[in-house]
Amino acid sequence: MEFSSRIDLDRRSGGRWAALNPLTWLGELSETRYWMYLLLLPSAAMLVAVVLYPTLYGFDLSFRQYRLTRPDLGTGYVGLMHYKRILTDAVFWLSLYNTMIWVTLSIVLEFLLGLLAALALHRNLPGTRVFAVMILLPFFLPNVVAGHMWSLMLDSRMGVINDVLVNIGLLDSYKAWFVSPVTAMGTAIIVEAWHSFPFFTLLILAGLKGIPQDLYKAAQIDGASGFSQLRLITLPMLKTVIAAAVILRVIGLVNSPDLLLILTGGGPGRSTQVLSLYAFQTAYRDFNFGYGGALAVVMFLILMIFAWAYIRISKVNRD
Amino acid sequence: MANIASHARSKRIMDGLSYLLLVTLSFICIFPILWTFLTSLKLEEDIVTSTLQYIPRRITFDNYVTLWQQSSYPKLVLNSLIVTTTTIGICLLTGTIAAYAFARFEFRGRTQLMLAYLVVRMFPAVMMIIPLFVVMRSIGLLDSTIGLAVAYTSFLLPLFVWMLKGFFDAAPKELESAARIDGATRLVAMIRIVIPIARNGLLATCVFVAIAAWNEFLFALMLTTSQGSRTWPVGLHLMVGEFQLPWGMLAAGGIISILPVIVLFALVQRAMVSGLTAGAVKG
Numbered sequence: 001m002e003f004s005s006r007i008d009l010d011r012r013s014g015g016r017w018a019a020l021n022p023l024t025w026l027g028e029l030s031e032t033r034y035w036m037y038l039l040l041l042p043s044a045a046m047l048v049a050v051v052l053y054p055t056l057y058g059f060d061l062s063f064r065q066y067r068l069t070r071p072d073l074g075t076g077y078v079g080l081m082h083y084k085r086i087l088t089d090a091v092f093w094l095s096l097y098n099t100m101i102w103v104t105l106s107i108v109l110e111f112l113l114g115l116l117a118a119l120a121l122h123r124n125l126p127g128t129r130v131f132a133v134m135i136l137l138p139f140f141l142p143n144v145v146a147g148h149m150w151s152l153m154l155d156s157r158m159g160v161i162n163d164v165l166v167n168i169g170l171l172d173s174y175k176a177w178f179v180s181p182v183t184a185m186g187t188a189i190i191v192e193a194w195h196s197f198p199f200f201t202l203l204i205l206a207g208l209k210g211i212p213q214d215l216y217k218a219a220q221i222d223g224a225s226g227f228s229q230l231r232l233i234t235l236p237m238l239k240t241v242i243a244a245a246v247i248l249r250v251i252g253l254v255n256s257p258d259l260l261l262i263l264t265g266g267g268p269g270r271s272t273q274v275l276s277l278y279a280f281q282t283a284y285r286d287f288n289f290g291y292g293g294a295l296a297v298v299m300f301l302i303l304m305i306f307a308w309a310y311i312r313i314s315k316v317n318r319d
Numbered sequence: 320m321a322n323i324a325s326h327a328r329s330k331r332i333m334d335g336l337s338y339l340l341l342v343t344l345s346f347i348c349i350f351p352i353l354w355t356f357l358t359s360l361k362l363e364e365d366i367v368t369s370t371l372q373y374i375p376r377r378i379t380f381d382n383y384v385t386l387w388q389q390s391s392y393p394k395l396v397l398n399s400l401i402v403t404t405t406t407i408g409i410c411l412l413t414g415t416i417a418a419y420a421f422a423r424f425e426f427r428g429r430t431q432l433m434l435a436y437l438v439v440r441m442f443p444a445v446m447m448i449i450p451l452f453v454v455m456r457s458i459g460l461l462d463s464t465i466g467l468a469v470a471y472t473s474f475l476l477p478l479f480v481w482m483l484k485g486f487f488d489a490a491p492k493e494l495e496s497a498a499r500i501d502g503a504t505r506l507v508a509m510i511r512i513v514i515p516i517a518r519n520g521l522l523a524t525c526v527f528v529a530i531a532a533w534n535e536f537l538f539a540l541m542l543t544t545s546q547g548s549r550t551w552p553v554g555l556h557l558m559v560g561e562f563q564l565p566w567g568m569l570a571a572g573g574i575i576s577i578l579p580v581i582v583l584f585a586l587v588q589r590a591m592v593s594g595l596t597a598g599a600v601k602g
Contacts, residue, residue, distance in 0.1 A: 131344075
């Protein structure tokens, strides 16, 4: 009885062996209403394992004593101890302040450079494709190489930037850019802007393509100058794109300590110590996972405000 | 008439200014790479000199040879290749079908799930790294190329899905509908029709993820501890402490490592840029 019904099934799906063919049985599965969920299952499971679980684990860690170098202290719960410590931790507040400076100035510079590059590229002059490749390239280069290339150029003994500045008379002698707190932060911001301004170029360029040309034609008939066209048409039309780009950059900059880790390591003193770097070093150098975890959770909360803002202004919800 | 003439003139001025700007910016963007390349061709004693040599007076490939034969660089590059390939493999296997599901189906929870895939990318790296270190240490994946690749999927898989979804969205639906009318299952339509149509987008997405995995530094620094699984960005960075700032070798290592990035970027630049911006602007 059972045997004959199986043969029946085989015949229906086109032969005895067809049932073993994954295209056949998966094909049948694909006609069910759960198909899309099945398609999402592998990636969702992956993300649960590598994101959701670690995140919850991280939250848990932030309430625990967890120091790899002090196994004698155990890994018991310490309540809000780490969070209380954050409130009175001068380095935390300094890092927060430095993060704000680092993020704000970097983004202003990146936006201005990115806008100028996008406007120039958008004119589609002959050779634009070659220029676009060169201008967008830094964004795709690794932080490690970007950092070391600039360290090489800024070196206080043989840096080419020092040499050029001395030769054209802007500097009296070679300067150690990463030794004084003010120039350290300023220089790091310039390197960061070099690395990431193409991101703004990319997004603004995409936004510019979406502005109807009629608007400009109408403005020309009305005799509006190039600058007022920029101010009255281009920038307002790009508002959403610019806001999206700024928020994504804020998230990227708050998130990633890579470049500062390579260029300054947070120094001199703590003048370029940002929040992400502080959290990373607490974990990587001091192996204090509990406190590092609490710092990361604070960063997470700050970032989620920006993530929320991004979702509000972008069209994901209306997609 | 006068108006048209002045308009043409102002256009010429703007074109001129644009060229000036493009040339300046391109120079600024390329110069560090050029300078690093020139440095990599210099003898160590020609790098630190009383008068800076802009064009190396003596050209040598010693830095490349030493790097490749006397340091662990080949091993580092091999590890990076393994990590990058594994990351792409995981993304292709699990991400392609997810992107397809988001692009083609309406279902309950779709928006929420897409938002989740988006927000995950914005989680702080440090917050992921600490727990991943603890978890991977306890299951023996710490300091392994597989473990690192798995860790990379935490931010690269959502990126892959979002970017590829954009390309699937843009792929025409007519062929797919025709195949369905001819009796093809959804599965067959996806494999035989949709994925081949979107292959350029798939390639661009893979290249973007490959570059990101190849370049990644922070996770690798924390999650690899030995020669066996260390990737090139970590190795290059640690070289600074290991030797006394061997600028020539450092420069050579940098140039070798960014060469594949530059070539890949130049090749699929257009498709990659369109995919990136679509993903970022729309969400």
